[in-house]
Amino acid sequence: MKMSLDEVLMVTALGSYVLAALALLVYFFSREEWLQHVGAPLAILGCVAQFAQLVARYELTGVWPLLNLYGSLSLFAAMAVAIYIGFAFRYKAWWAGGFVVGLAAIFLAYGVTWNEGTMPPVPSLQSYWAKIHVPLVVSSYAAFLVSFVFSCAYLMKYYAERAFAREVAFAAEGGATVAAAAAGNPLAQWMQTLPTLAQLDTIVYRAVAIGLPLISIGIITGAMWAKESWGAYWQWDPKETAALFSWIVYLAYMHLHTRHSWRGLRTNWVSVLGFLSILFCYFGVNIWISGLHSYKL
Amino acid sequence: MAARVKDLYGDFVRTFGNVLFAVCLFVVWGLLTLVGVVVDQGKDAPAYFASYAAPIARAILRLQFDNVYHSPWYVGTIGLILLSLTVCTFKRVIPARLPPLHPVKVDKIPLHAVYDVAGDAAGVRRKVAAWFAERGWQVRDRVFDGVEWTFADKHNWARRGVLIAHLGFVIIAAGTTIYWARGFSGETAVFSGQAVDVPETHAVIRLDDFHYTIQPIMTKSGIVYQPIDYVSHVTVTGKDAVPRKEVVRVNHPIDVDGTLYYQSSYGFGMRFVVTHDGRTVPGLPGRVLFEGESFDIPATARSVTYERFVPTVDKQSGLPSADPRVNDPAVALGATENGRSLGDALFALGSSVDLGEGWRVVPERYVLYSGFQYRYDPGIPLVGIGAFVLLGGLIVSFYFLPARLYVRVDEDGPGRSRVGMAATTVKGYDVFSNEFERLVVRLKEVTEP
Numbered sequence: 133m134k135m136s137l138d139e140v141l142m143v144t145a146l147g148s149y150v151l152a153a154l155a156l157l158v159y160f161f162s163r164e165e166w167l168q169h170v171g172a173p174l175a176i177l178g179c180v181a182q183f184a185q186l187v188a189r190y191e192l193t194g195v196w197p198l199l200n201l202y203g204s205l206s207l208f209a210a211m212a213v214a215i216y217i218g219f220a221f222r223y224k225a226w227w228a229g230g231f232v233v234g235l236a237a238i239f240l241a242y243g244v245t246w247n248e249g250t251m252p253p254v255p256s257l258q259s260y261w262a263k264i265h266v267p268l269v270v271s272s273y274a275a276f277l278v279s280f281v282f283s284c285a286y287l288m289k290y291y292a293e294r295a296f297a298r299e300v301a302f303a304a305e306g307g308a309t310v311a312a313a314a315a316g317n318p319l320a321q322w323m324q325t326l327p328t329l330a331q332l333d334t335i336v337y338r339a340v341a342i343g344l345p346l347i348s349i350g351i352i353t354g355a356m357w358a359k360e361s362w363g364a365y366w367q368w369d370p371k372e373t374a375a376l377f378s379w380i381v382y383l384a385y386m387h388l389h390t391r392h393s394w395r396g397l398r399t400n401w402v403s404v405l406g407f408l409s410i411l412f413c414y415f416g417v418n419i420w421i422s423g424l425h426s427y428k429l
Numbered sequence: 430m431a432a433r434v435k436d437l438y439g440d441f442v443r444t445f446g447n448v449l450f451a452v453c454l455f456v457v458w459g460l461l462t463l464v465g466v467v468v469d470q471g472k473d474a475p476a477y478f479a480s481y482a483a484p485i486a487r488a489i490l491r492l493q494f495d496n497v498y499h500s501p502w503y504v505g506t507i508g509l510i511l512l513s514l515t516v517c518t519f520k521r522v523i524p525a526r527l528p529p530l531h532p533v534k535v536d537k538i539p540l541h542a543v544y545d546v547a548g549d550a551a552g553v554r555r556k557v558a559a560w561f562a563e564r565g566w567q568v569r570d571r572v573f574d575g576v577e578w579t580f581a582d583k584h585n586w587a588r589r590g591v592l593i594a595h596l597g598f599v600i601i602a603a604g605t606t607i608y609w610a611r612g613f614s615g616e617t618a619v620f621s622g623q624a625v626d627v628p629e630t631h632a633v634i635r636l637d638d639f640h641y642t643i644q645p646i647m648t649k650s651g652i653v654y655q656p657i658d659y660v661s662h663v664t665v666t667g668k669d670a671v672p673r674k675e676v677v678r679v680n681h682p683i684d685v686d687g688t689l690y691y692q693s694s695y696g697f698g699m700r701f702v703v704t705h706d707g708r709t710v711p712g713l714p715g716r717v718l719f720e721g722e723s724f725d726i727p728a729t730a731r732s733v734t735y736e737r738f739v740p741t742v743d744k745q746s747g748l749p750s751a752d753p754r755v756n757d758p759a760v761a762l763g764a765t766e767n768g769r770s771l772g773d774a775l776f777a778l779g780s781s782v783d784l785g786e787g788w789r790v791v792p793e794r795y796v797l798y799s800g801f802q803y804r805y806d807p808g809i810p811l812v813g814i815g816a817f818v819l820l821g822g823l824i825v826s827f828y829f830l831p832a833r834l835y836v837r838v839d840e841d842g843p844g845r846s847r848v849g850m851a852a853t854t855v856k857g858y859d860v861f862s863n864e865f866e867r868l869v870v871r872l873k874e875v876t877e878p
């Protein structure tokens with residue numbers, strides 16, 4: 133069977149992601165340096181292949197490739213890995229790659245099952261706004277996926293630290309993890325290789341600071357498009373309302389983050405909730421609730 | 430009395446000016462928003478009783494969750510957010526924007542560094558000040574109790590990001606309120622060859638022609654009939670009474686005297702011919718009917734409902750096919766007697782349907798109609814401006830971190846100085862710790878002779 137260029141690129145992307153995720157996952161637990169040197173280039177290769185695939189698809193079909201679940205999930209996976217790569221370089225955070233790239237691979241593979249072949253877009257999607265609004269919204273989801281993964285790491289370390297604090301008799305300089313590690317606890321020694329809670333919290337904040345402006349512009353451009361195609365910039369359609377809900381959750385995150393006493397445990401739980409709300413907005417609304425975004429006239 | 434009012438005012442300001450109160454309001458706002466996603470909006474009461482258990486349906490209706498976005502809860506919550514935002518902005522955000530310069534206990538601040546260098550204090554101080562100034566920091570020297578301090582501020586202007594974001598939200602709220610006060614919207618449908626008068630604007634829209642394009646596409650899961658285009662050719666007459674020809678398509682609304690008209694739907698009206706004992710009865714039903722409309726048969730207790738247009742009937746099964754293009758059209762008609770259903774059935778266009786007692790009805794031909802939404806919203810420019818102001822505020826708040834460095838240089842023996850440096854930001858210390866470390870390293874290099 134002969135594969136077309138976009139199929140070759142898709143197989144390359146998926147294959148690279150799976151291998152990168154495995155390598156980085158093992159790296160996360162083992163901290164064997166060489167695994168990072170295998171995983172990181174594979175993640176980058178997969179990401180490049182994915183963007184190339186989207187371009188190839190557009191070139192081959194002439195149809196903007198992001199207008200169905202397959203296309204948007206492809207971009208979601210690609211952007212999540214791209215944003216993550218930026219963070220991995222900036223904060224030496226390749227240890228989280230197994231989770232981000234692994235999730236990206238799962239979303240991408242799920243997206244492929246929705247590939248129905250080429251279809252011309254329905255009239256309401258035939259708009260230049262489709263080329264602006266969809267990438268913005270999907271990129272914001274991707275940034276939130278990255279913040280979600282780092283929030284999970286934060287919460288894991290936080291609860292481990294609390295457990296260590298019960299073990300070590302007094303809070304030592306540098307926190308309970310340092311003390312427990314010094315006392316020979318292997319889990320604490322491993323946990324010490326992760327960034328500190330404060331550093332993790334900063335990474336999450338930075339990722340949300342990418343996602344929140346993006347989802348804000350996404351909602352604004354969506355409103356502009358809606359004004360052009362449905363007659364009103366805001367229709368309280370379930371999809372746009374679910375996006376508003378996520379926006380409110382992240383707004384709450386940002387406001388809580390301005391308060392010292394709420395920064396950390398609570399904000400990171402809000403960030404986890406935020407991503408769950410994004411998943412609901414992305415899949416839940418499409419699957420359970422029909423509205424204008426089911427793209428009928 | 431005055432003291433009580435003052436106390437109450439104090440409590441009000443403390444509560445409404447608190448970020449946690451704001452977050453509580455966000456939680457309520459979020460939950461109400463979610464209610465509208467999960468509960469279908471704008472249905473009539475029986476629809477809720479059909480979908481939910483009776484107590485839940487009753488609760489939905491009583492709490493106005495069937496139209497939650499216009500309920501007092503929703504509007505009230507947004508009102509409280511605006512109030513809280515205003516109080517907070519004046520009581521907390523503005524006063525906190527430009528903290529005065531004051532000395533600090535360097536080693537009590539989490540971000541601090543103390544190191545020794547060669548060189549006299551004045552010279553080192555000059556180098557420090559010059560280095561920060563070169564990098565765009567705003568440098569100010571002050572003497573407190575005989576100690577000379579150097580203060581360096583970065584992105585001080587960005588402290589206004591919160592104000593800008595809050596202002597953006599207020600502008601959006603104002604824009605939406607204008608629509609509530611002065612705007613309107615509605616829907617209208619026009620049959621080909623006919624005209625309608627839009628009640629709010631008195632514009633007249635005549636539909637000269639409507640057509641659509643639907644393309645069958647083979648996909649992995651079977652054939653899909655993909656709509657490609659809907660086009661209405663209209664003649665519109667606005668306030669100036671001059672008719673003009675326009676084309677309305679999806680994503681291409683037209684503007685008539687400030688009101689926008691959008692392509693929103695289409696459908697098939699039906700012209701019926703009714704005969705009694707073989708003779709046509711004129712004026713019955715008298716006009717083209719929309720789907721769902723009925724007409725009574727005179728001198729009987731019967732009425733006929735034009736239920737649905739079926740563009741294509743499957744030849745083999747005789748049932749409606751999924752093809753929305755008109756190939757073998759038929760109509761679904763229902764009949765009632767004294768309000769009781771006599772059943773319904775599918776009839777080809779042009780076929781004659783026997784209604785008993787000499788009455789017959791012929792669905793003669795279909796007439797396409799085009800549905801338009803129209804909307805007048807004088808708040809749009811304001812909402813647009815507010816959106817961009819809000820966005821600007823978000824970007825300024827998230828990407829430009831106002832930071833202040835406190836530096837003191839003391840003599841530490843002949844020809845030696847001790848540099849003490851601490852940093853604060855509007856977002857705590859952690860977000861700045863990497864940059865602070867880098868700053869300390871670079872500053873050490875610079876102050877080394």
Ligand code: HEM
Pocket residue numbers: 383386387389390445446447448450451452454509510511513514517521522590591594595598819822823826827855
């Ligand atoms: C209930 C009403 C609100 C109150 C009481 C409130 C209060 C505050 C306060 C006190 C701060 C932090 C000031 C500081 O310590 O630097 C803040 C920051 C902020 N607020 Fe609000 N706010 C409200 C609503 C909103 C809304 C509706 C928006 C957006 C549309 C918004 C956007 C922001 C942004 C972007 C920041 C900066 C956050 C950061 O720098 O990380 N606020 N708000």
